Amino acid sequence: QVQMVESGGGSVQAGGSLRLSCAASGFNFRMDCIGWFRQAPGKEREGVASISGTPNTYYADSVKGRFTISRDNAKNTLYLQLNNLKPEDTAMYYCAKWTRGYCGTLVTSNFGYWGQGTQVTVSS
Secondary structure (H helix, E strand, C coil), X not given: CCEEEEECCEEEECCCCEEEEEEEECCCHHHCXXXXXXXXXXXXXXXXXXXXXXXXXXXXXXXXXXXXEEEECCCCEEEEEECCCCHHHCEEEEEEEECCCCCCCCCHHHEECCCCCEEEEEEC
């Protein structure tokens, strides 16, 4: 079955960096669109970035120029490099596999098979 396991979260000060990883299994990783989402306390889950099998990349406006999504097909692993972190980036970060629609449309209804998440906390 499809499994997504995130890691790499932590606590950093504003301006710092982190790299998140998502180990995937149970599907044809190299062919599929995969995305990163985040959810802050009291807020809805929102799309951060996605990457197609081509690969084309897509980003939310709030993270463009600061975050970079990438994939290693040999390792079945998705990455998210987070640079110049801000306190508003504090959230639980999830990876998920695309299930329908357009890969670049970063809405939760287009993705499924969510991991358990990894916490990112940015202090000012």
